[in-house]
Amino acid sequence: MPVSTENSRLIYEALKACGVRLASALPETWLVHLIRLFEDDHEVTLVRLAKEEEGVGLSVGAHLAGVKSVMLMQNHGFLASVNGIVSVAQLYRVPLLMLISQRGGLGERDPWQTEGGGVSEHVLRALRVAYDVLDRPEHVARRVQQAQTLAESSLRPVALLLTRNLMWEEAT
Amino acid sequence: MKRLEALQAIYAQLEQCVVVTIMGAVAAEMQSLGHRPNFFYLQHGMGLASSLGLGLALCRPEKTVVVLDGDGSVLMNLGGLTTLARYRPPNLTHVVFDNESLLSVGGFPTATSTGSDLAKIAEGAGIPRVSSVRTLAAFERAFGEALRAKALTTLVAKVDAVGPGAFVTDLGLLENRFQFKRWLGER
Numbered sequence: 001m002p003v004s005t006e007n008s009r010l011i012y013e014a015l016k017a018c019g020v021r022l023a024s025a026l027p028e029t030w031l032v033h034l035i036r037l038f039e040d041d042h043e044v045t046l047v048r049l050a051k052e053e054e055g056v057g058l059s060v061g062a063h064l065a066g067v068k069s070v071m072l073m074q075n076h077g078f079l080a081s082v083n084g085i086v087s088v089a090q091l092y093r094v095p096l097l098m099l100i101s102q103r104g105g106l107g108e109r110d111p112w113q114t115e116g117g118g119v120s121e122h123v124l125r126a127l128r129v130a131y132d133v134l135d136r137p138e139h140v141a142r143r144v145q146q147a148q149t150l151a152e153s154s155l156r157p158v159a160l161l162l163t164r165n166l167m168w169e170e171a172t
Numbered sequence: 173m174k175r176l177e178a179l180q181a182i183y184a185q186l187e188q189c190v191v192v193t194i195m196g197a198v199a200a201e202m203q204s205l206g207h208r209p210n211f212f213y214l215q216h217g218m219g220l221a222s223s224l225g226l227g228l229a230l231c232r233p234e235k236t237v238v239v240l241d242g243d244g245s246v247l248m249n250l251g252g253l254t255t256l257a258r259y260r261p262p263n264l265t266h267v268v269f270d271n272e273s274l275l276s277v278g279g280f281p282t283a284t285s286t287g288s289d290l291a292k293i294a295e296g297a298g299i300p301r302v303s304s305v306r307t308l309a310a311f312e313r314a315f316g317e318a319l320r321a322k323a324l325t326t327l328v329a330k331v332d333a334v335g336p337g338a339f340v341t342d343l344g345l346l347e348n349r350f351q352f353k354r355w356l357g358e359r
Contacts, residue, residue: 022231045230047259050251057220057252061192061227064212064353069227088217088224092349 001029002169007137008033011099011162012041014144015070020044020097022062022069024055030101030167031072038072052077056084060094068148070097075104075116078123078159085127085157095151095158102133102161107168124159131159134166173308175269175331176201179240181312185319186211186238190228190356193240194221196276197335198269202240204336207343209355215345219249222256222266229261232356236263236319243270243284250293253326257298260324266299267315268326273333294326301325 012034015023023038024047025031038046047058055071062069073081078100089096103110104117124131130150132143143160151158175197183205191211193199199213214221225239246253246268256266272285284290291304300323305311311329318325 022227047226047230047255050254051249053220054223054249054252054255057217057223058227058230060220061224061229062231064224064349064356065228065231066353066357067231084217084220088214088220091216091345093346094349 001032003030003033004167004169005033007140007166009037010137010140011134011144012037014141016041016044017141018097018145018148019068020070021067022047022058023072024049024058024069025072026052026055026074026077028074028077028101030103030162031074034072051080053081053084056081056088056096059096060088060092063094068097070099072099074101075113075120078120079116082123082127085129089157090127093155095155097148097151098157098159100159100161101167102163105164107164120161127157129157129159130154131161133161133163135163136166140166173306173311173329173331174334175271175329176204177308178269178311178329178331179205181308182315185316188236189319190232190235190237191240192221192225192228192237194218194242194245196339198240198242200336200339200341203341203343209351211348212352213343213348218245219252221245222249222252225264225266226252226256226259226261229264230259233261233263235356235359236265237261238265238267241266241268243268243272243282243290244274246290247282247284247288250297253294253297253299256324256326257300260298260300262322262324264324265315265318266324266326268328269331270328271331271333275333275335276339279333291326291328294328299324299326302328304328304330306330
């Protein structure tokens, strides 16, 4: 499977450097290596979810307990989490670091992935969630740190979109 | 049994616990008994109180976490029961007040009024300890046992569909959130 192990590791190391100690995830192809890295790391509690919105609850609980966390999900997981993001994280001013694999962009071969990617940025903007794109390995460490810093200072959700160029090693 | 009586019966035991309640009647009734800094009221995000409690329980394993949930909320996040069961923190007690109704929004009947059984669902999800009670004495006993059991427990308490006259209290949402986090951070 041509998911980039190297770049998955870069993201993992950047999250570790930020002090992330709890990760919630629902498996998605591009995230398999990243999830496995967290699974093998005994310093981090990995919580495998039934549905992504639970991850908002997990992260809010972790924050109130003084623990930094990350949500790992796909576009549709983000879309499934919107109510939790608004009615818990934003209502209660809780920092939420969300890493969203941005499927459905140029090069997408799976027909079923082609709608979610198109709306995710619009929804992020509608929610007034600050976000950036992770497209190149050399940006990973800095932007993950920046996202975490803003989430903590603003006490709001912040998202990073993981693109095909970063996560997938084949040309198309 | 009335939920307010049930809350009153366990109120003293909640002093040493990390407590999360759902919105509406449960939050208002708890506050009517007396707010404490270790009580967090999730005034929206229906369904997520149990997930929030799971996050707290996993991050603070030395604390006893109590989630005071309701049938309407649990029905919105049934998958969350499977996640609770999967990680089964021994320090989490999950109380579900089942009044078979979405009382806070006008009393519309939920699926538990037509036979859906949340205790059986919790059991089927894999929650290690599940009990269902209908009387105040049984509730008090089952709650005490759950705290002592050191095993994830879901306790379904059938209660009357009655609640307070008003739901808005003078405790601000953010005031509650920051006070709760500070309390937990100091302990």
